[in-house]
Amino acid sequence: xxxxxxxxxxxxxxxxxxxxxxxxxxxxxxxxxxxxxxxxxxxxxxxxxxxxxxxxxxxxxxxxxxxxxxxxxxxxxxxxxxxxxxxxxxxxxxxxxxxxxxxxxxxxxxxxxxxxxxxxxxxxxxxxxxxxxxxxxxxxxxxxxxxxxxxxxxxxxxxxxxxxxxxxxxxxxxxxxxxxxxxxxxxxxxxxxxxxxxxxxxxxxxxxxxxxxxxxxxxxxxxxxxxxxxxxxxxxxxxxxxxxxxxxxxxxxxxxxxxxxxxxxxxxxxxxxxxxxxxxxxxxxxxxxxxxxxxxxxxxxxxxxxxxxxxxxxxxxxxxxxxxxxxxxxxxxxxxxxxxxxxx
Amino acid sequence: xxxxxxxxxxxxxxxxxxxxxxxxxxxxxxxxxxxxxxxxxxxxxxxxxxxxxxxxxxxxxxxxxxxxxxxxxxxxxxxxxxxxxxxxxxxxxxxxxxxxxxxxxxxxxxxxxxxxxxxxxxxxxxxxxxxxxxxxxxxxxxxxxxxxxxxxxxxxxxxxxxxxxxxxxxxxxxxxxxxxxxxxxxxxxxxxxxxxxxxxxxxxxxxxxxxxxxxxxxxxxxxxxxxxxxxxxxxxxxxxxxxxxxxxxxxxxxxxxxxxxxxxxxxxxxxxxxxxxxxxxxxxxxxxx
Numbered sequence: 001x002x003x004x005x006x007x008x009x010x011x012x013x014x015x016x017x018x019x020x021x022x023x024x025x026x027x028x029x030x031x032x033x034x035x036x037x038x039x040x041x042x043x044x045x046x047x048x049x050x051x052x053x054x055x056x057x058x059x060x061x062x063x064x065x066x067x068x069x070x071x072x073x074x075x076x077x078x079x080x081x082x083x084x085x086x087x088x089x090x091x092x093x094x095x096x097x098x099x100x101x102x103x104x105x106x107x108x109x110x111x112x113x114x115x116x117x118x119x120x121x122x123x124x125x126x127x128x129x130x131x132x133x134x135x136x137x138x139x140x141x142x143x144x145x146x147x148x149x150x151x152x153x154x155x156x157x158x159x160x161x162x163x164x165x166x167x168x169x170x171x172x173x174x175x176x177x178x179x180x181x182x183x184x185x186x187x188x189x190x191x192x193x194x195x196x197x198x199x200x201x202x203x204x205x206x207x208x209x210x211x212x213x214x215x216x217x218x219x220x221x222x223x224x225x226x227x228x229x230x231x232x233x234x235x236x237x238x239x240x241x242x243x244x245x246x247x248x249x250x251x252x253x254x255x256x257x258x259x260x261x262x263x264x265x266x267x268x269x270x271x272x273x274x275x276x277x278x279x280x281x282x283x284x285x286x287x288x289x290x291x292x293x294x295x296x297x298x299x300x301x302x303x304x305x306x307x308x309x310x311x312x313x314x315x316x317x318x319x320x321x322x323x324x325x326x327x328x329x330x331x332x333x334x335x336x337x338x339x340x341x342x343x344x
Numbered sequence: 345x346x347x348x349x350x351x352x353x354x355x356x357x358x359x360x361x362x363x364x365x366x367x368x369x370x371x372x373x374x375x376x377x378x379x380x381x382x383x384x385x386x387x388x389x390x391x392x393x394x395x396x397x398x399x400x401x402x403x404x405x406x407x408x409x410x411x412x413x414x415x416x417x418x419x420x421x422x423x424x425x426x427x428x429x430x431x432x433x434x435x436x437x438x439x440x441x442x443x444x445x446x447x448x449x450x451x452x453x454x455x456x457x458x459x460x461x462x463x464x465x466x467x468x469x470x471x472x473x474x475x476x477x478x479x480x481x482x483x484x485x486x487x488x489x490x491x492x493x494x495x496x497x498x499x500x501x502x503x504x505x506x507x508x509x510x511x512x513x514x515x516x517x518x519x520x521x522x523x524x525x526x527x528x529x530x531x532x533x534x535x536x537x538x539x540x541x542x543x544x545x546x547x548x549x550x551x552x553x554x555x556x557x558x559x560x561x562x563x564x565x566x567x568x569x570x571x572x573x574x575x576x577x578x579x580x581x582x583x584x585x586x587x588x589x590x591x592x593x594x595x596x597x598x599x600x601x602x603x604x605x606x607x608x609x610x611x612x613x614x615x616x617x618x619x620x621x622x623x624x625x626x627x628x629x630x631x632x633x
Contacts (some may be wrong), residue, residue: 018476023488030492037492164374168613171620173568175575175591176609183602282483282572289576290595300484304491305577316488324479 001335008331012324016317019324020102023316024065027309038111038307055111055309068108068313071101107314112306117314121299125318128295131211132284135218143223144269147230151265152257154235163231166224174286178217185213214287221283222276229272234265267337270330277326281319375625381618389434396428400585408601418603420594426604429585430611436497436586437615441566444501448508448566449559455509456516457543460524467517474510482507483572490578497580500573504566515558519551526550557627564619571612587612 031037035051052058056067100106107117150162169177185192192212237243238261246256285297292298296319303311388395397414398404401424409419417426455474459467477485486503493499523529524547532546573579574588582589587608594604 014472015476015479018473019479022476022480026488026492030489167374167620167624168617171564171568171616172613173571173575173588173616175572175588176613179591179598179605179609180613182598183606187599187602278479278481281481285483285487286572286575289592300487301576304487307491312488312491316484319484320480323481327479 004335005332008328012328015324016321019320020069020317021065023313023320024068027313028064029061034309038309051111067099067101069101070103071099071106073100102314102317108310110303110308110311112303112308112311117310121296121311121315121318124294124296124299125322127293128284128288128297129322131214131287131293131295132218132280134211135215135222136280138215139219139222139226140273142219143226144230144266146223147227147269148234148262148265150227151231151234151238154231159231162227166227168224169220170222170224170228172220174217174221174283175290177220178213178287178290181213181216181220210291214291214293217287217290218280218283222273222280225276225279226269226273230265230269233268234261237261237265240264267334270333270337273330277330278323281323374621375629378618378621378623378625381614382622385434385615385618386438388431389438392431392435396425396431398425398428400424400429400432401583408597408604410601411603417607418601420590420604421597421601426590426607429590430587430607433585433587433590433608434611434615436580436584437567437570437612440497440500440504440570441563444504444570445508445559445562445566447501447505448562449512449555451505451509452512453516453548453555456513457520457547459513460517460520461539461543461547463521463524470513471517474513477506478510482569483576486569486573486578487576490573495578495581500570500579503573504569507569508562508566512555512558512562515555516551519554520547523547523550557623560623560626561620564616564623567612567616567619571616 028034033048034057035048035055036043039048039051056064059067099108105118107121109115110117110120146162146166150159153159192209243256243261246260247253251260281297284295285301287293288295288298289301296315300312300315300319302308303315403423404425405415405419405423407419407423408421409415409423411418415425415427417430420426420429455470459470485507489503489506490499493502520543529542529546532542537546570579571588574586575592577589577592579588580586590608591605594601594608598605
């Protein structure tokens, strides 16, 4: 069991490594001239040259990647150790050696606001995690319940109702669901506040009413999917020989369902929910944008629209880290829940 | 067939008998409903210039005017007719979504066949890289791509192609691995056919069935993604109408002029739901056969 988890951990690190290269290549190699990409096509040659100098863009790409990832304060000790030989090309290590690199929490400085990226993004990440966490806690039990109900009543009205609602809600884009919910609950019924144009980082969690609608949208984006998974899984399990044995043994129906079927039926959806985290992250970005919620998604979107290079790179890697570690967590939960692996 | 498969089969048959009459009718009905919604939108897209009362980018009324006889869905913040923009907006999305899926399918077929046919280290390396791409939240991938290359129709296609390729590659690869060991492929190898010939003439035709069902599902995802990109400001540049961007532009006035955002939202939802119902029915039907 430990071996499986360790292997998964190694695989996660490998994934993060490849992802970090991908992010770096897409944002710093694909645009060819990063400085021009940031400043736009109307910038003068001097300002472009100045920015290139400031960002250290005259240095080869591979060296820039290394500095971005692990920093450059290890260069002088390494030089002494190697007897004066420089590992990085000259021009890549300017006077003030102060970059610690992404892995040690130095995410650089925003090219737009000049603020440090790390504290800003971590604050935003915390807000997003709280929002997604509340949504997750509501989605899990309810959607599992809907899925089990649909699976037990397969082919009947309740099943069709739940299945069709699930298809409609999961296939509608979150922003459209959000708009329809705002029109219904804020405009027609007047129960909840609509969108607040100015939700600051401090005021986001002040009133639960403000969070109700974003959470509802996330619920609609995710619950249908989980419900359908649970339904399919339960129907599958109910066809297994051991369930037939339990029925033929004369056990009451509820006991067959709750004691024998559910345990195995819930294994698939529980792990799939966590694997579906990438989908939820997409939903979170849309919801944050729609309701003006100050989270990691809206921070990234803003950075991406303003070409704020270091915020994009760090934010993207941070988000992927959240996604891959949740996937790792789901693997561990799966191993723990599945007796066939646990006892092997 | 082993005992266990046998039993499962009987159980499934029993289940089908019990539910078939209602379920099958309803499922096929759902697929038909989905197909009709999609066809409706295709017709609208083709006939948009005939159906639209105004040119989509012309200012034809007051700012944020309520729906009336002259403007059935009201006007937006610039005074443009929402109904006309809605009709024209169907064109870009119905063109871009299938096109980008087609690009992704071609990429996926090429990569998947290569990985599945050669196997070994080629397969291993390609799959690890694709796994890493799949570990990305897709929307995030779109955001960094668009930030790097800018927002335009072709870049939306590129982003969606890159986002869709890994999934298709996986499916093609697993199908190719299955077909590769069949006799007719071995016969082709013994005949001395080139790898390209075997990949595209022997293996690919035998993968097409499941691939077509999967492609239909992906058109739904792509439509979803294009709408979302437009909403996030990463889609087609203004001024031409785009459903997602119409919602983003009207977002601020949702409480005073809900018609500017409600109708585009309903439009994209209906299209994606239609596509998914159809694809769902199709995959259900293919599983039954």
